[in-house]
Structure formats: structure tokens, C-alpha cells
Amino acid sequence: MSQAFSYQPAEEPDVAHLITEDDEPVDNLFSEKQQRLLTEPLFTSWPGPGEDRKFLACANVAVFNIARNPPVVPDMLLSFDVEVHPDIWAKEHRSYMVWELGKPPDLVVEIVSNKVGGEQSEKKIKYALMRVMYYVVFDPERLLSDEVVTIYHLGGLSYRRFDGMRLPDYQLGFTLWEGEFEGFHHTWLRWTDEHGNLILTGKEQAVHERAEKERERAEKEAALAQVEQLAEQLRALGHEPQQR
Incomplete structure (x- = not known):
């Protein structure tokens, strides 16, 4: 059974000077x-990576690799086998601080909304130096290349293009899904499970469960109607159906 990292450096870095949030709304509606x-x-809707492993998934949270350096803020990050301190208001726990959690994120996603964000240059280098295993660039408007989704896997000290959308290491994958989410119809980047099935939102899961219950109810009613029809046929032949 995997255990969450509980790493404590010999001397805690001074985090008083770190800017963990700037309160500036800079994301567009689609990115949000x-x-x-x-x-x-x-x-x-996801049961997790198995073996009671914990995970952290969050959006637009600063990642500090070294206390003296400014953070990188991915649009989304996913980290396995980490345990966040319950006091998330404390300065040292407000952001993803690698020395606190014991490891860098396993995967980060960047959503391209302009040509100056550095997703294929500065950020790519920073995530590689941070040792983030998978780096995903989602470019819905094809501003940086003809590829809508580009996945990189860390090999040595730099990233290499990763073929396919399945991540077997994490029992997860990606897919491009065209549909409506909260009133907006677009092509979205979505998670899939290890079998390629879409991982549903809470609302989608609720709709699916209601539909499943309705299907079971309809099947039960149809079965009862069929039994009653057979009983009527027996009565027409002069036989009384046996009661069970």
C-alpha cells in the first residue's frame, strides 16, 4: 500500500516573503x-489511482520549487501520494510548496489563451527542471501549433513528446470532448479512466444514476406486465395461474 509523502526538511525555509496569491483575476471564461x-x-467520479493512494488536483495554484525563486502557476496540477496540511490558511500551506509536500506535481496542464504565455518555452523548461513527469499543453485555438493537445513526458533532464492520450502510470487518460458544460458548447479537454471511459462531472454522474434507476424501474414494470399478460392467457384457457 502506498503512503503519502511526509517530508520535512532539516530547516524550514522562510516563507514570509512569498506571494501566494495576488488577487488579480486574469483568466478568461473558457479557461476558468x-x-x-x-x-x-x-x-x-474517479475512484482514484488505487491502493488507497491519496491525490491532489487543483487549478491556478502557485507551485514553489525553491523558496527564493518565484512560483510557476499551472492552470491545473495533479499530484499523487501527497497529504495537504489541514490548516490551508497558514502561509506555509497556502500553495504547493515542494519542500512541504515532499515532491513536485506528477502532471501539470497549461491552457493556451495567447501567444505570450510561454507554454512551449519558459514554462516547459521550468516544469522540466522541477521534475514534473507529464506536461500537457492544451491549445484549443491552435495559437502555438497545429496540435490542440501536446503531451510531454520527462526523459532525463528534458521533455520528449509523448504519443497517445493514455497515461497508464496513473490509470488515466485524456480525450477531446465536444459538448456543453455550464451553458457553453465547446471542445473541452476531459479526463478518461484506464479503459478510455469519460470521467463524469458530478452533474453528469447524477443524471447517469437517475437514468440507470429509471431503466431498472422500466425493466421491472415491463417484466411484471409480461407476467400479467401470460396469466391472462392462461385464464383464457381455463387455467388459474399458480401464486408464488
């Missing part, structure tokens, strides 16, 4: 909704 579409389903 896409970020939540990559986090909420993991908590509501």
Missing part, C-alpha cells in the same frame, strides 16, 4: 471552466 472540468470530476 476548463480548469474546473479538469479538477471536479476527479473528486466526484
Whole structure:
């Protein structure tokens, strides 16, 4: 059974000077909704990576690799086998601080909304130096290349293109899904499970469960109607159906 990291450095870095949030709303509507579409389903519909392993999925949270350096803020991050301190208001727990959680995120996603965000340059280098295993660039408007989704896997000290959308290491995958989310119809980046099935949002899961219950009810009613029809046929032949 895997255990969450509980790493404590010999001397805690001074975090008083760190800016963990700047309160500046800079994301567009699409990015905001896409970020939540990559986090909420993991908590509501995904059973997790197995073996009671914990995971952290969050959006637009600063990642500090070294206290003296400014953070990188991915649109979404996913980290396995980490345990967040319950006091998330404390300065040292407000962001993803690698020395606190004991490891960098396992995967980050960047959503391209302009040509100056550095998703294929500065950020790519920073995540590689941070040792983030998978780096995903979602470019819905094809601003940086003809590829809508580009996945990189860390090999040595740099990233290499990763073929396919399945991540067998994590029992997860990605897919491009065209549909409506919270009133907006677009092509979204969605999670899939290890079998390629879409990981549903909480709302989708509730609709699915209601439909399943309705199907079971309809099947039961149809079966009862069939039994009654057979009973009527027996009565017409002069036989009384046996009661069970």
C-alpha cells in the first residue's frame, strides 16, 4: 500500500516573503471552466489511482520549487501520494510548496489563451527542471501549433513528446470532448479512466444514476406486465395461474 509523502526538511525555509496569491483575476471564461472540468470530476467520479493512494488536483495554484525563486502557476496540477496540511490558511500551506509536500506535481496542464504565455518555452523548461513527469499543453485555438493537445513526458533532464492520450502510470487518460458544460458548447479537454471511459462531472454522474434507476424501474414494470399478460392467457384457457 502506498503512503503519502511526509517530508520535512532539516530547516524550514522562510516563507514570509512569498506571494501566494495576488488577487488579480486574469483568466478568461473558457479557461476558468476548463480548469474546473479538469479538477471536479476527479473528486466526484474517479475512484482514484488505487491502493488507497491519496491525490491532489487543483487549478491556478502557485507551485514553489525553491523558496527564493518565484512560483510557476499551472492552470491545473495533479499530484499523487501527497497529504495537504489541514490548516490551508497558514502561509506555509497556502500553495504547493515542494519542500512541504515532499515532491513536485506528477502532471501539470497549461491552457493556451495567447501567444505570450510561454507554454512551449519558459514554462516547459521550468516544469522540466522541477521534475514534473507529464506536461500537457492544451491549445484549443491552435495559437502555438497545429496540435490542440501536446503531451510531454520527462526523459532525463528534458521533455520528449509523448504519443497517445493514455497515461497508464496513473490509470488515466485524456480525450477531446465536444459538448456543453455550464451553458457553453465547446471542445473541452476531459479526463478518461484506464479503459478510455469519460470521467463524469458530478452533474453528469447524477443524471447517469437517475437514468440507470429509471431503466431498472422500466425493466421491472415491463417484466411484471409480461407476467400479467401470460396469466391472462392462461385464464383464457381455463387455467388459474399458480401464486408464488
